[in-house]
Amino acid sequence: MSAHEIEIILSRQLADCLTVPVFIVDPEGTLIFYNEPAEQILGKRFQDTGEMRVGDWGNMFSAHDEKGNAIPPADLPLVQTINSHEPAHKTFWITNMEGKSFKISVTSIPIIGRSKEFSGALAIFWDNVSGYES
Amino acid sequence: MSQAMRVKLHGTRGAYPTSSKETRKLGGNTPCIEIIGENERLILDAGTGILNIAFDKYNNSDRIDILLTHLHMDHIQGLGFFKPIFDANKEIHIWGPGGSSYPLKDRLNRFLSPPLFPVVLRDIPSKLIIHELPNKPFKLGKFLITAKFVCHPGPTVGYRIEVGSKSVTYIPDHEPILSNPHLFKEDNWISGFDLCNNTDLLVHDSQYSPEEYEDKVGWGHCSMEIAAELSARAKAKRLVMFHHDPAQTDKDRSNIFKKFMSTHTYDFPIELAVQGHEIEV
Numbered sequence A: 001m002s003a004h005e006i007e008i009i010l011s012r013q014l015a016d017c018l019t020v021p022v023f024i025v026d027p028e029g030t031l032i033f034y035n036e037p038a039e040q041i042l043g044k045r046f047q048d049t050g051e052m053r054v055g056d057w058g059n060m061f062s063a064h065d066e067k068g069n070a071i072p073p074a075d076l077p078l079v080q081t082i083n084s085h086e087p088a089h090k091t092f093w094i095t096n097m098e099g100k101s102f103k104i105s106v107t108s109i110p111i112i113g114r115s116k117e118f119s120g121a122l123a124i125f126w127d128n129v130s131g132y133e134s
Numbered sequence B: 001m002s003q004a005m006r007v008k009l010h011g012t013r014g015a016y017p018t019s020s021k022e023t024r025k026l027g028g029n030t031p032c033i034e035i036i037g038e039n040e041r042l043i044l045d046a047g048t049g050i051l052n053i054a055f056d057k058y059n060n061s062d063r064i065d066i067l068l069t070h071l072h073m074d075h076i077q078g079l080g081f082f083k084p085i086f087d088a089n090k091e092i093h094i095w096g097p098g099g100s101s102y103p104l105k106d107r108l109n110r111f112l113s114p115p116l117f118p119v120v121l122r123d124i125p126s127k128l129i130i131h132e133l134p135n136k137p138f139k140l141g142k143f144l145i146t147a148k149f150v151c152h153p154g155p156t157v158g159y160r161i162e163v164g165s166k167s168v169t170y171i172p173d174h175e176p177i178l179s180n181p182h183l184f185k186e187d188n189w190i191s192g193f194d195l196c197n198n199t200d201l202l203v204h205d206s207q208y209s210p211e212e213y214e215d216k217v218g219w220g221h222c223s224m225e226i227a228a229e230l231s232a233r234a235k236a237k238r239l240v241m242f243h244h245d246p247a248q249t250d251k252d253r254s255n256i257f258k259k260f261m262s263t264h265t266y267d268f269p270i271e272l273a274v275q276g277h278e279i280e281v
Helices: A006-017 A036-041 A077-084 B046-052 B104-111 B210-214 B224-233 B250-265
Strands: A024-025 A031-034 A060-065 A088-096 A101-110 A118-127 B005-009 B032-037 B040-044 B063-067 B092-098 B127-132 B136-139 B143-149 B157-163 B166-171 B201-205 B237-241 B270-272 B278-280
Touching: A006 A024, A006 A101, A006 A118, A006 B143, A006 B157, A006 B237, A024 A077, A031 A036, A031 B166, A077 A088, A077 A101, A077 A118, A101 B157, A118 B063, B032 B046, B040 B136, B092 B104, B092 B224, B104 B127, B104 B270, B127 B250, B201 B224, B224 B250, B237 B250
Parallel strands: B040 B063, B063 B092, B092 B127, B166 B201, B201 B237, B237 B270
Antiparallel strands: A024 A031, A024 A118, A060 A088, A088 A101, A101 A118, B005 B032, B005 B278, B032 B040, B136 B143, B143 B157, B157 B166
16 A cells, blocks of 8 residues: 555644544545544544545434434535535534534545645534533 | 665765864765666755766766755755856756745746855756656656655655666655654555665665654654664665764764664664765665
């Protein structure tokens, strides 16, 4: 397996240092890294799961609006960024496999390095209920 | 078995050149190495070490290829002063990383123009051709060249040069992991890993001791420990520790190296880069 592009490696180094949940996906949507705060969203540990295909990690939580209507995967910010290579943002609710619900805001950005090629995307989650200490 | 390449270390010191007798053994010139494959030559980086290359005594070609890892001053400060650049019969190809908002030529021009340099690029007598590195491996003569971005401030690449089954990897400025005593456990998350993978010779940044690194996180360089760990993980066959701190004497460097070697065991040779040394691969 080839090493990731430097902008992806540096994204992980950044994510490793953050106290907010971060997902990093490759151009196909495979979740190639999530940091420790993101493990609470998935209910899994990265060191246990390793990389996960979009069909696997996408089923580890359900997304819905405040009225309980399901949000289709294509409308989730990270999926939008994978498809469009553009930033996306949305506030919604998720329920993880343990039945725990969070109101979260997600901002995703495309990762495009000096090669000018789309290397993947990074999503930062903000838990609107608990928030994070500044 | 015939050798595929010879590697000459013309400049091993980082940051700025030194000339004191205390730095004479490892050398005071800034980064430049020459890779020779029979009658062909590549020059990697153009620090003051480039001034030591015998352009006319060996491989007297009118074409010269210089591969720059990045444009920090210590890697280009010999560029304006080596003799062939003022020879109208010479064709000089300079290769370097693109990817910034400004083309490589514009960024080089900032250095090779007044007030930093008396002559502007367009007035240099030799035929100067500037290439931004492609994203894929490419060939120059018999050399197969792979350049990849590595972790260092500003657009910076490392190089893997291959001739036949032999390879040399050159990553003079590199901080493979920030603020962490060890690399990520997955190989594909290590900056520069593909360049180093199973290479016959790795010439790599090793500027700091672990204690020095603690105060210099993010400066773009690494410790001897990290360089050796990367080398071991990538199964490099030989490691040459490069980019010596110019503020340290040869004795300082040797003491740090001895301490490192006394506390670590690796199954491949490790040595400090010495200006003037020639290594057969």
